[in-house]
Amino acid sequence: MEFGVPSPTFNILATLALLNIFIFIGGITMVISDVENKAIDLFTSQIVLSGLIVLINLPVYEGLFFRKDSGRIPNSVTYKSLIVSLVSYLPVDGAVEIWSWIGMFFAELWFSFYWFITQLVRWNPIYRYTFKDRLSQRYEKDLPGVDIFVCTADPEIEPPTMVINTVLSMMAYDYPPEKLSVYLSDDGGSDLTFYAMLEASRFSKHWLPFCKKLKIQPRSPEAYFRTALEPLDDPNKAKEWLFVKKLYMDMKFQIEATTKLGKVPEEIRKEHKGFREWNFISSRRDHQTILEIRVSSRLSNSPIILNVDCDMYSNNSYSVRDALCFFMDEEKGREIGYLQYPQAFENITKNDIYCNSLNIEMEVDFPGIDGNGGPLYIGSGCFHRREALCGRRYSNENKVEWKEVNDRKVKESAGVLEEVCRILASCTYEANTEWGKEMGLKYGCPVEDVITGLSVQCKGWRSMYFIPERKGFLGLAPTTLLQTLVQHKRWSEGDLQILITRHSPFLLGHKRIPLKLQLSYCIYLLWATSWFAVLYYLVVPPLCLLRGISLFPKLSSPWIQSFAYAIFANRAYGLVEFVWSGGTIQGWWNGQRIWVFKRTTSHLFGFFDAIRKLLGFSASTFVITTKVAEEDVSERYEKEKMEFGVSSPMFNILATLALLNMFSFVGGIKMLIMDVESKVLDLLALQIILCGLLVLINLPIYQGLFFRKDSGRMPTSVTYKSIIVSLLACSVALY
């Protein structure tokens, strides 16, 4: 085959040929190192495909490496694989130039590595379906008990009305009521929440029969009455409908009035002896046991457990039956430790301004991770097998007799039970036991769910992921930028904690879970480490631009096409994927912005907090996500106007980076205009484009800093600080 001359086409051919040989070698390595012999099962087709492409490309490899005649592929092409081409671009003069370039090189390496692990979950996605009617036909009588845990912690940011709506929606599952137990865990120990539950228990006597009779969806009264229309076809139905609606509205009004008041009125306190518990409380954080859930093994002891956040109501009354289709599957059911549902949110705006919908994670990543060995446990909306959650190892011999499991109930008199449960609920029984370590949820990590799920998987249990046609659960996503960044900081910090301790999938999971699953975990566990590469990209190229240092290939270089292709193809692929999973083009752009913001703030802070925790300088904290917002904040959220409003070190960083890139962009354009030799365009075009893109990304920041007058604008202190720091950085670069 004749090559002979340098050509951009040959650059692309050689890059693709090399990419496939790397993938092929990677696949073979996976098969060799896979102790469970699962890789061969799952990856054969991909390995064969890349093997075939390698075969097809044999003349290219020959031309690249083995031929000596003049028709071989020119060396310039050989060295222009994505990374090698960057090496060939190493500037030769000046310490600043060389070090800036080396940093870029590592940032690029990081992006390539991270891209590689994100691709791992795109090879073998699994989408599952259920056949609920068959479950009923075969097992209706033997359906197991299900315990549902709703957890709440603070009545101020998690309003009791919202909590009881979630509880009511869970109680209304289409499932035999005697087999369903719903527990509310209130870490805040609030009498307001207790009062709301009392009202809800009264209302449930009307609500549950109403749901079943009218077969309504969803079964959270608030969500249902918000959109449902009165049934006009049948006057009796309409009468009942109006009656239940009025009951709900009255109850809501009462609860909200009491919550606003901040205390439960005396006449209501007399209605239930439970309120007496609060007579002895001096502090919300330190009080005697007020009986709550942990005690379910004493009360219902159901073999299946569902946990949900207090804002995540059931949107699909068949979710329990769907889940049981997996757990009760005769072939594979016994292997399942937990079944994770996607997390979805009802308050996402059209263009998802804060990128909180988690569409890509839920629609693309998780089905892929399921294919790689089983999804992570990510909290709300997860069904567990009790014995897996309680630390038991999976064994092939485990054959579940659902009927027997159902009969395992403790029968005690109410008084004795209450006393025993009081001790259990006080949690004193946990001291010096395996609870919180090997049993139940693991304590001490901000993402207790992920670390617990990994431990369950490492004990041999399989996890599964199920996307139902009608969403199973709907919650509330953060509605301000800061809430989003802080929530993400908690997640990225916790994830990194897992990676750098003995709970890492590479240590704990070694020989216990497949390598491809260990790597899949890294998509999230490495979040907090991405800050360096992104921050570098946002700081060094603009500063170098001001100094006239070129860091990217020249416009005249033949390599530019491959470089542009790699970037363009990657982003275009991301865009298509985003739109495919239900997003809009504007939403994708917003997502690009939020990822830049998260990487330079949430991940940065998450990284250092995880390290501090590892070194013993600080303990983990859990900042609860607020589920309510002021009226004006909500209005701005609805209009997709970015919310700043308060001072925060995170905003200082964002504003400084935005200004830095703006100054550099202006500087770059000025250089371009004043350039008589027409060299600037060739040398610095890509850096100018990068700064320009970052200016576009940061438009809401400039608006918040300089143009907005509402209370959601950037605080003046942030404006001043960021102007000073960015100007200082530009001056250092210039002089």
Ligand SMILES: O=c1ccn([C@@H]2O[C@H](COP(=O)(O)OP(=O)(O)O[C@H]3O[C@H](CO)[C@@H](O)[C@H](O)[C@H]3O)[C@@H](O)[C@H]2O)c(=O)[nH]1
């Ligand atoms: O000390 C606490 C702190 C929180 N919660 C409850 O835990 C849930 C999750 O807290 P939230 O602040 O809403 O965290 P998110 O980041 O929105 O939640 C996601 O991330 C958490 C940490 O990984 C998981 O526990 C959740 O299930 C998952 O939805 C809420 O119902 C809280 O009331 C408690 O019960 N006690």
